[in-house]
Amino acid sequence: MPKPTRYVLLLACVLLLALGLAGTALAGKDHGSSGISIPPEDVEKVEVLYFHPRFRCVSCNNVEKYAREVTRDEFADEIEEGKLTFRSLEIDDPKNRELVDELGVTGSSLYVVATGDGKEEHREIKSVWLHWNDPEKCREIISSEIDSVLYGGQGAGRLPLAGVPVVLAAFLLGLLTAISPCPLATNIAALSYVSKKLEDRRYTVLASALYTAGRMVAYTVVGGLLILVGLSASRVSLFFQEYSDWILGPLLILFGLVMLDVLKISIFKGRITAAIQEKIGDWGLVSSFLLGMLFALAFCPYSAILFFGMLIPIAVEAAGGIALPAIYGLGTGLPVMIFAIALAVGVSEIGKHVARVQKFEKYFRWFAGVVFIGVGVYYLVVLVKSFF
Structure with missing residues (x-):
């Protein structure tokens, strides 16, 4: 294994181990809540x-x-x-x-x-x-x-100790992100990338693992910073508690219109992402790790809501919440790992299913857009009713 790859693997393992230990240490602490020991x-x-x-x-x-x-x-x-x-x-x-x-x-x-x-x-x-x-x-x-x-x-x-239900929620949010309309295209691209040397099974397995590790590290860095800010700046949390109903409805409608291609916003077209992907494409196994980080940071409206709107608020309040972005990242990368390993061991039918999913991606995206608009309208109706 080349030295750069070993260094990346070592760094990823150290970071994830440190996060796991931090999560374990924090699991016994319940932010804003302590026990009552008075008889x-x-x-x-x-x-x-x-x-x-x-x-x-x-x-x-x-x-x-x-x-x-x-x-x-x-x-x-x-x-x-x-x-x-x-x-x-x-x-x-x-x-x-x-x-x-x-x-x-x-x-x-x-x-x-x-x-x-x-x-x-x-x-x-x-x-x-x-x-x-x-x-x-x-x-x-x-x-x-x-x-x-x-x-x-x-x-x-x-709430249960050690954040078990919260860990499960973070993992499921990651899976939902992986199969949701917007990130689906990047995951399919990642699958084709990490599986480009199918004759070398070891390479394919390592590439998919590094891709997932890259996603985990990227989400952990971004999420960790946001969680630390959230824990130390309660006014931020209070602002969202107080004004979330005013913000969420219009945002959901806006994102729904983007998904339906009614609004064209160039930031979601991925041109920068594609350019960087092409640049790092020849860096061997290291590029799989970097590609995972890159795709994780390429937020679209749907994944942004799941990560910033759902995971981070949970992590700020949960015991051991600092480790949840890594669990979320594992969920986002796991489907790529599973499909890549299946391809590596010769399950040819997987390729047909991937192509089929890619074909129907736009229909999934349209459906999600309609749902977003519907939920956004619901929030606005509830908000208007609260004044009467």
């Missing part, structure tokens, strides 16, 4: 705090409603005794700034704060957001969390 018999007061931005969506209103109802209906005696209170607080209100900073609030969120034994501890009830449209389940989670602080027992509102 129930020592708890003197419990506060249920709901934080919200100035403009609220349907899910935000539902969670506040359920939390208010649970505290009022199921813990009436505790409220009368002054042991339990419920408060709804606007994040941007200056008088709440100290509490927002103390708890690390970055958006709509529900907290249980316990006081007793000479200390104050808090825990965020995150899983209510997974069930905001299920009143019974949402109330059950809130009730269980309050009960666990007041009387002991296991709360139901904490």
